[in-house]
Amino acid sequence: MAASNFFLLAAFIVLVATQAMASDPSPLQDYLFRYDLCMFLNTVRVNGFPCKDAKDVIVDDFFLAANLDKPMDTTKSKAGSNVTLINVMKLASLNTLGISMARIDYAPKGQNPPHTHPRATEILTVLEGSLYVCFVTSNQANGENKLFTKTLKKGDGSVFPQGHIHFQFNPSYDKPAVAIAALSSQNPGAITIANTVFGSHPPISGDVLAKAFQVDKKTVDWLQAQFWENNHN
Numbered sequence: 039m040a041a042s043n044f045f046l047l048a049a050f051i052v053l054v055a056t057q058a059m060a061s062d063p064s065p066l067q068d069y070l071f072r073y074d075l076c077m078f079l080n081t082v083r084v085n086g087f088p089c090k091d092a093k094d095v096i097v098d099d100f101f102l103a104a105n106l107d108k109p110m111d112t113t114k115s116k117a118g119s120n121v122t123l124i125n126v127m128k129l130a131s132l133n134t135l136g137i138s139m140a141r142i143d144y145a146p147k148g149q150n151p152p153h154t155h156p157r158a159t160e161i162l163t164v165l166e167g168s169l170y171v172c173f174v175t176s177n178q179a180n181g182e183n184k185l186f187t188k189t190l191k192k193g194d195g196s197v198f199p200q201g202h203i204h205f206q207f208n209p210s211y212d213k214p215a216v217a218i219a220a221l222s223s224q225n226p227g228a229i230t231i232a233n234t235v236f237g238s239h240p241p242i243s244g245d246v247l248a249k250a251f252q253v254d255k256k257t258v259d260w261l262q263a264q265f266w267e268n269n270h271n
């Protein structure tokens with residue numbers, strides 16, 4: 039086969055293979071602390087979490103008395119929400135497994151403000167009340183950012199694709215809402231947009247933000263003077 043033909047064939051195979059091989063990342067061990075991997079790497083920790091010999095693994099390594107059935111306090115949060123996240127920091131056996139979960143409590147008219155998870159897609163279901171949910175696409179070729187919204191009632195679910203700005207809002211004047219979310223990372227991370235942009239320490243240049251948001255500098259000064267709290271536990 040001529041070299042150029044071989045190159046074309048190889049390029050074709052790579053193209054087909056990359057399209058056919060999209061998949062979830064697969065752990066190389068069953069679970070927990072990757073002891074074999076630790077041995078291989080000659081370390082006692084993976085991703086900062088301790089390794090454990092398979093024979094020492096006990097059922098409680100997988101267990102957490104998470105109290106996710108308990109309503110959390112939403113009165114202290116300005117946004118009117120309280121996120122309880124069970125990630126690898128709270129349950130070390132999630133290490134390398136690519137999953138975590140959260141309970142989110144919403145006060146009447148409360149919201150989990152616009153944010154993104156840099157490392158996870160989220161799927162959420164409503165346990166109590168109803169939620170107006172939304173995400174926005176990244177910048178499209180035509181310059182648009184498309185908004186997707188839906189009002190979920192109890193038992194409904196919705197997906198927020200990885201990295202996309204999204205929020206949930208409880209439209210009720212008098213009833214709280216509760217959601218359970220699953221996230222496709224042991225450590226999804228959260229970037230709350232307003233906190234990041236207006237609440238950074240030290241603050242971002244007011245001139246930069248005034249231009250970026252097409253508002254006057256006074257508006258930016260006012261926003262930067264607010265207290266931007268974290269609604270996550």
Ligand SMILES: *[C@@H]1O[C@H](CO)[C@@H](O)[C@H](O)[C@H]1NC(C)=O
Nearest residue numbers: 110111114115120268269270
């Ligand atoms: C969430 O609720 C818990 C328990 O009710 C409370 O201790 C915590 O301070 C609350 N967090 C926020 C961010 O309001």
